[in-house]
Amino acid sequence: MKEALPSADQIAIDQMIAGMSIEEKIGQVFCIHSWKKSPSELADIVGKYSIGGLFFGYKAVQECRDIMDAAAKVSKIPVIGTADLVNGAGSRISGGTLFPWQMAIGAANSEELAEKVGMATAKEGRNAGIHWTFGPIVDLSLNIRNSMMHTRTYGDDPAHITRLAKAFIRGVQKENLMAASAKHFPGDGVDEWDTHICPSVNLYGEELWFKTFGSIWQSVIDAGVYAVMMGHLALPWMDDPYDYRGPRPATLSKKIQIDLLRKRLGFKGTVISDAIPMAGFVGYESFAKAVPMNIETGSDMVLWAEAERDFPHMLRALETGALTEERLNTAVGNVLGLKMKLNLFKEDVRPEVTPEDKAQYASWAEEIGRKSVTVIKDATGALPVKNLKPGSRVLTITCYFENDTRGFIQELEVVDEELRKRGFIVDHLRNPSWENGLKNADDYDAIFVNLHIVARYGSTRLLAGVADVFWTGFWHDRENVIFTSFGDPYKLAEIPFVPNYINCYSNTPASQREAVRVWMGESPGNGHVPTSLEGFYERTV
Structure with missing residues (x-):
């Protein structure tokens, strides 16, 4: 001002x-x-x-x-x-x-x-x-x-x-x-x-x-x-x-x-x-x-x-x-x-938020989700996932820090809900150990590895316990394994060996829903890239 x-x-x-x-x-x-x-x-x-x-x-x-x-x-x-x-x-x-x-x-x-x-x-x-x-x-x-x-x-x-x-x-x-x-x-x-x-x-x-x-x-x-x-x-x-x-x-x-x-x-x-x-x-x-x-x-x-x-x-x-x-x-x-x-000396106005307002705001949130999720890398043509049908078994894996995540969203629950809506049988693992966490990988028709690491105190670097899934190499020679970041957009620098990678920039329900649409080929995942990562991708805005 x-x-x-x-x-x-x-x-x-x-x-x-x-x-x-x-x-x-x-x-x-x-x-x-x-x-x-x-x-x-x-x-x-x-x-x-x-x-x-x-x-x-x-x-x-x-x-x-x-x-x-x-x-x-x-x-x-x-x-x-x-x-x-x-x-x-x-x-x-x-x-x-x-x-x-x-x-x-x-x-x-x-x-x-x-x-x-x-x-x-x-x-x-x-x-x-x-x-x-x-x-x-x-x-x-x-x-x-x-x-x-x-x-x-x-x-x-x-x-x-x-x-x-x-x-x-x-x-x-x-x-x-x-x-x-x-x-x-x-x-x-x-x-x-x-x-x-x-x-x-x-x-x-x-x-x-x-x-x-x-x-x-x-x-x-x-x-x-x-x-x-x-x-x-x-x-x-x-x-x-x-x-x-x-x-x-x-x-x-x-x-x-x-x-x-x-x-x-x-x-x-x-x-x-x-x-x-x-x-x-x-x-x-x-x-x-x-x-x-x-x-x-x-x-x-x-x-x-x-x-x-x-x-x-x-x-x-x-x-x-x-x-x-x-x-x-x-x-x-x-x-x-x-x-x-702000006119506080006159009257502390509290405007009514109508159901119509709420519906409008929700639609704006969904629109941001649809326009933001970005396929950064797909070296093997894994996207969209192949040969899934109702009744297919899929596994979602969340890599995250055990202490509270910043904000109300603590789990990627909407991802699993959206997959179940499509008729899939969904199992979920959080920070699976490298020793035995993925022994049953062959039981699944698709595996989605989700990095849930948003802004937090101290560090967002992958640490032991959070990164164990990457010590297994389980994704090699598998068709339907998809890697997605629901937060920190720079994770590709830490896992450059993965064949595909999606940035959602957010963990909110709208972003989770759009990620599933991109996995399924229902949405292109062509959001803009708002920041550069040297050696991996360039900003497009």
Whole structure:
């Protein structure tokens, strides 16, 4: 957003700030999470500390509404509801529409569909009491070992990402039901590190940064995105205070948050930190110093602040001068400005989502699935599978990490359901061992090896236990063995010896259904390729 608030709105905000106590101002810059707390428990915290925002993850629609209603009863200033609705409301709210992951939209290569996802997200999210989504992700998937980028991004080309991100933002903000928040400034995806568990550095120099990440950020700011999320990642050309802790993360850098984002790029909207219980943030400095420092150096809201712990830190910083009241007032003003843009001071509208709406959104999800799944390799002409008929026995194998997969989808159950609908007898194995997991391979007319490895903390590399099936060589001299990735699109680099390979870029039901159609020859699997893998395939968008 490059436009300032209308003067009348700014006057109203200035008057509100003038009438607020220091404690109320501090509360407004805290966005606390709602996990493992009842509506009454959260309302107690909101009322006691004048909390400005609530974060929701993996809850039902009515749970979100109940919490927001309880918070509203104890708040003089409206509380803003936030969530990571990057792949639609259903990516975090059960009952909402779950769209394929961002990279699948990149493979569908459709601005129209990206905008429709934004529209559906805004209406379903606001219906649940959510006003602000932390999306789109405008990072670049440049490093195949970066475990948190790939499927969460639109791809690796700045122009392609810009087109789709702007379309999603248009859809989200079209009716002013919801604010979009582009993330993660100043841009993730260059190195392989995950800021949840270690520091990350964007190593691009100034010229290259402005040609790539900078061009994306300038475009979404010019397009009017209401908010920006700061990443816990460093940008050494802009701020390079290396010491024993490494480079300073953007969330603690005035040069990055104010000098670069605000002054050079001209952003006038609201800035929120990424969640602060991440090693990329608290690994650099203690909460006692880092929380007020985050506000003093340019953020307007602290994501996942802990009120009881962090409130004294803020008061102490104001007393010592580590945090100035001037900067706190600016942050509060930007938070109130976002709430005003969303009309929260008038009425917290919750638009009805009709059955017709739900059917429409589901059709859009299916369309993304149909346009995104991509046959990358078919060296032996294995696709479509041959000589299957009702009653044929097929085996599905899922290779996955045993701990929870990011998102609601934990199993590829829809794959098996779709195969059974076609009359096949389906058996399923998860991470079969190399010793005896495939002793009965000859009993099957077709075997589908499915890599279910989406963005996750730490690493998406194939490890022992997950990769055992590839230690057997069972596929050699077999006609109907198909390999499909329902997540990480770079798996072909780890299993280059397989004769065929399909990228779905997503594990959602729409993507699973389309994969089965491609296996059966009912769909061509000719989605675009949104990212390159050197030596294997080139981007086609």
